Amino acid sequence: xxxxxxxxxxxxxxxxxxxxxxDGTRFLPIxxxxxxxxxxxxxxxxxxxxxxxxxxxxxxxxxxxxxxxDRVVVTELRDGTFYADLVIARDGEEVHVSARPSxxxxxxxxxxxxxxxxxxxxxxxxxxxxxxxxxxQIEQFREFLExxxxxxxxxxxxxxQ
Numbered sequence: 796x797x798x799x800x801x802x803x804x805x806x807x808x809x810x811x812x813x814x815x816x817x818d819g820t821r822f823l824p825i826x827x828x829x830x831x832x833x834x835x836x837x838x839x840x841x842x843x844x845x846x847x848x849x850x851x852x853x854x855x856x857x858x859x860x861x862x863x864x865d866r867v868v869v870t871e872l873r874d875g876t877f878y879a880d881l882v883i884a885r886d887g888e889e890v891h892v893s894a895r896p897s898x899x900x901x902x903x904x905x906x907x908x909x910x911x912x913x914x915x916x917x918x919x920x921x922x923x924x925x926x927x928x929x930x931x932q933i934e935q936f937r938e939f940l941e942x943x944x945x946x947x948x949x950x951x952x953x954x955x956q
Contacts, residue, residue, distance in 0.1 A: 796823065796869075796910040798900060800839060801832045812897060814869075814910060821921035823869070823912055825877050831897035838904035850901040861885050867899040869912040872920050882908075 799813040799822070810832030814823040827835075834850045847855065857864060862885035871878040879896040882889050903910055 827897035864906040
């Protein structure tokens with residue numbers, strides 16, 4: 796899978812994470828929290844906060860313990876909730892850690908880890924892009940990502956203070 800990015804879904808103002816099949820035409824939309832959206836947006840923009848955010852700390856801890864973030868696998872969609880495994884390579888072995896896809900992908904975005912989704916998940920929740928209008932929407936989404944900033948994911952009342 797390829798990480799297309801994150802954006803705010805209107806009119807609900809809910810952040811959404813969008814993955815795309817590398818060798819296909821389907822997209823996997825995953826609704827996520829504002830904090831995770833900010834963490835992913837920061838990583839995609841290459842912004843390093845003055846102090847490490849939680850996902851930066853998790854990556855540093857993994858490395859300090861001799862591990863590297865190898866890959867993320869979106870494993871399941873159950874009752875409208877996505878599940879994922881974070882796979883950490885250490886001493887020639889793999890450690891699988893159950894994680895929310897948004898947290899695991901926030902870590903992957905900081906470490907260039909590969910992204911995968913189980914075929915059953917893509918079959919159930921994947922969205923096929925079949926016409927030019929939909930492709931234009933995806934291109935507009937990519938253009939939006941170029942202009943979005945992490946502050947766009949803060950709750951409205953926090954921005955107004």
